[in-house]
Amino acid sequence: KPQNLPIEPVLNANGDPLVCTVKVAASTVSFKAWRANVGRCPVYLLDANLPENEPHQRDLTLRVYGGDTTTRVMQEILLGVGGVRLLRELGLQPSTFHMNEGHAAFLTLELAREKMAEGKPFAQAWAETKQQCLFTTHTPVEAGHDRFSSDLMSFAANKFGASLKLSHQELMGLGRVNPADNHEPFCMTVLALKGSRAANGVSELHGAVSREMWQCLYPGKTVDEVPIGHVTNGIHVAGWMKGTVRRFWRNKLSAAHANPDTSTSETTRFWKSKPSIDWEREINEPEFWSRMADPAFISDEELWSLRYRLRRELIEFSRRRLLLQGQRLSQSDFITFDHMLNPDALTIGFARRFATYKRAPLIFTDIERLAQIVGDGKRPVQFIFAGKAHPRDVQGQAYAKQVFDMTRHPLFRGKVVLIEEYDMAVGRALVAGCDVWLNNPIRPHEASGT
Numbered sequence: 121k122p123q124n125l126p127i128e129p130v131l132n133a134n135g136d137p138l139v140c141t142v143k144v145a146a147s148t149v150s151f152k153a154w155r156a157n158v159g160r161c162p163v164y165l166l167d168a169n170l171p172e173n174e175p176h177q178r179d180l181t182l183r184v185y186g187g188d189t190t191t192r193v194m195q196e197i198l199l200g201v202g203g204v205r206l207l208r209e210l211g212l213q214p215s216t217f218h219m220n221e222g223h224a225a226f227l228t229l230e231l232a233r234e235k236m237a238e239g240k241p242f243a244q245a246w247a248e249t250k251q252q253c254l255f256t257t258h259t260p261v262e263a264g265h266d267r268f269s270s271d272l273m274s275f276a277a278n279k280f281g282a283s284l285k286l287s288h289q290e291l292m293g294l295g296r297v298n299p300a301d302n303h304e305p306f307c308m309t310v311l312a313l314k315g316s317r318a319a320n321g322v323s324e325l326h327g328a329v330s331r332e333m334w335q336c337l338y339p340g341k342t343v344d345e346v347p348i349g350h351v352t353n354g355i356h357v358a359g360w361m362k363g364t365v366r367r368f369w370r371n372k373l374s375a376a377h378a379n380p381d382t383s384t385s386e387t388t389r390f391w392k393s394k395p396s397i398d399w400e401r402e403i404n405e406p407e408f409w410s411r412m413a414d415p416a417f418i419s420d421e422e423l424w425s426l427r428y429r430l431r432r433e434l435i436e437f438s439r440r441r442l443l444l445q446g447q448r449l450s451q452s453d454f455i456t457f458d459h460m461l462n463p464d465a466l467t468i469g470f471a472r473r474f475a476t477y478k479r480a481p482l483i484f485t486d487i488e489r490l491a492q493i494v495g496d497g498k499r500p501v502q503f504i505f506a507g508k509a510h511p512r513d514v515q516g517q518a519y520a521k522q523v524f525d526m527t528r529h530p531l532f533r534g535k536v537v538l539i540e541e542y543d544m545a546v547g548r549a550l551v552a553g554c555d556v557w558l559n560n561p562i563r564p565h566e567a568s569g570t
Contacts, residue, residue, distance in 0.1 A: 127154040127165065130210070139170070140209055142202045143279045144194050149177050151198065153206055164210075166202055185511050193268045193276045196308065200226025201280065204234075219255045219316070222266060222308035226277075228253055228315030229294075233283055242284060246315070255316040257309060257348070260329045260567045261477070267305040268295075297336050313337060313348075321350040322568040329564045353568045358400050362552040364433060368426050372418065373399045387417035427555070432463045434553020438504055441539050441546075460534045465500035469554030471547050474509040474520040477565035481522045483558065491531040504554065506539040506546050 122129075130153040132138045137152045150172050154165040168181045179187075180195050187195075204227050207214065219225055228249055235245035259265055268276075273295075274288055281291040293299030294314060295306035313319055313334060321327035327350025332343050358366075376391035390411060391397060402408045412418055439460055461467075474480055483490060483503065493501050505523050509516035524538050539546055 122154055122167070125154075125156075127156045129153075130155050130164065130206075138206075138209055140202060140205045142198055142205065143283075144177070144180075144197050145276050146279075147174065147177065149173055149180065149194075149198060149202075151181070151202055164203075164206060166198060166206070168198065189268060189272060190276065192266060193272055196223050196266070197226050197277060197280065200224045200228075201230040203227055204230040215252070217253050219253065219312050221256065221258050222312045225255075225308045225312040225315065226280075228311065229280065229284060233280075236284065242286065250315055250317050253312075253316040255312040255319040256322065256351075257312075257319060257330055258322055258326075258567050259309075260321075260326055260333070260565050262333070266308040268308075269305050270302070273306045309334075310337065319348045321348060322353050324350050324352070325564050326350060326567040329567075357403055360548055360551050361403075362430065362433070362548060364430060365426070365552065369399050369403065373397045373402070376417070385414060385416040387411045387414040428463075430552045431467055431555065432553075434467065434504070434549050435461045435463045437549045437553070438537060438539060442537055445540055461502055461504070461537065462500055462535075465502045465535075466556065467554050468501065468503050468556045468558050469506075469550040470503070470558040471506040471542060471550045474507045474516040474523075475513065476515045476519060477562045479560050479562060480505065480507065480519050481526070482560050484522070484526050487529075487531070494532060494535040501535075503536045503558070504539065504550060505537065506542045506550060508542050 130138045139150050139152050141148050141150050143149075149168055150170050151166050151168045152170065154167060156163045156165065166181055169178045176191075177194075180191065180198055200223075203224060204217075217227055217231070219227065231249040231252060232242065232245040235248055236242060240248075270288075270292055273292060277291065278288065281288060284291070286294075289299075289302075292306055295308065295311040296304045297307075297310055298304055314337075319330075321330040327348060330348045330350075331346040334348060335341065335343050335346050338346050373391055374397070376385075376388045377394065377397050439458065442460060470480055472478055494503070505527075507520065509520050520538075526532055527536050527538050529536075
């Protein structure tokens with residue numbers, strides 16, 4: 121329930137829940153919003169679970185994935201159009217709208233509608249809208265781009281299209297590579313690309329894949345000339361850093377700052393010279409990590425002690441989770457959980473979505489060879505898997521089941537495990553505690569890598 125989550129309702133001037141509306145299909149859908157504070161950034165969550173909505177409309181915001189294509193297009197109209205309307209009600213006027221994947225691409229049409237309400241023709245409104253929007257595509261696989269049939273768009277977005285003074289064919293053309301092809305479905309990625317001043321992939325390789333994938337949208341341009349660039353996904357270091365690591369760096373830098381000026385360590389003298397140390401800011405600077413290579417400041421023994429402690433914490437975390445899983449599944453034949461996994465073994469981790477192209481079970485291709493590796497008494501190795509499959513990805517679910525089945529194989533029990541209910545807490549534990557990260561996708565299907 122929302123009341124049990126760290127979110128608060130968005131209220132109007134009278135102290136009542138702020139309610140906005142969007143025309144979806146033949147109905148008007150009302151929605152309220154909840155605010156979550158993520159660091160210094162507010163995140164607004166739309167909620168259509170209101171008594172004035174019809175039952176199927178109330179479920180539009182029930183889950184991110186699931187449902188048929190009709191539900192999907194209704195969700196995306198609510199997200200894109202409703203998201204802009206909520207911001208306006210809150211008095212927010214962003215200079216730039218960033219579409220992180222195509223799901224929110226209908227916001228381009230709402231921005232154009234606003235400008236047309238001021239008396240501007242659609243062509244001018246669309247040109248001005250493009251200058252406001254940026255688009256990041258994440259999907260290197262054709263099936264990952266949402267597409268809707270002409271009939272479905274006529275049903276779900278007809279009234280909204282009329283507000284733009286566009287015919288059905290003109291509206292469909294905004295989401296088609298070839299607007300004149302009546303058989304081509306409406307693609308959210310095409311709408312986002314046409315409605316943005318700039319677009320990018322999420323890695324250098326993915327940018328190249330995207331340029332090749334969407335060259336058809338830019339006739340006369342070579343693949344290299346297609347205007348889709350790339351960024352390299354970054355990591356919010358402090359967000360993924362465990363408390364053990366935070367304390368290690370905080371204590372180390374505090375000690376360096378308090379040391380006498382007679383220290384022989386150049387790095388210690390460097391920190392000592394600073395009037396104060398904001399270590400959470402320092403860890404984002406390349407100079408911080410270059411100085412951490414100074415053996416006079418941090419010894420190999422200290423680093424290995426930290427590494428061992430983090431691995432031990434991961435083992436204890438995994439044992440607790442596996443115990444709960446075993447109790448829920450009534451697995452009476454499971455080995456004693458206190459002896460599952462080895463804190464002294466090289467620990468290899470895999471934690472991400474169980475999409476087929478990420479190939480989670482690839483390591484089990486040669487079972488005999490793997491059994492030799494994990495069964496080596498002198499150089500023990502173990503694997504910890506975690507992840508979820510898309511609700512509609514049957515093959516991905518089969519991959520997850522294959523990994524689970526291998527955890528029960530007599531040769532791997534206690535040495536290969538699967539942690540269920542993957543979330544950021546599980547991810548953080550694995551990132552901190554694993555010695556090696558297992559990443560073996562089919563190139564170039566992995567957009568950003570892990």
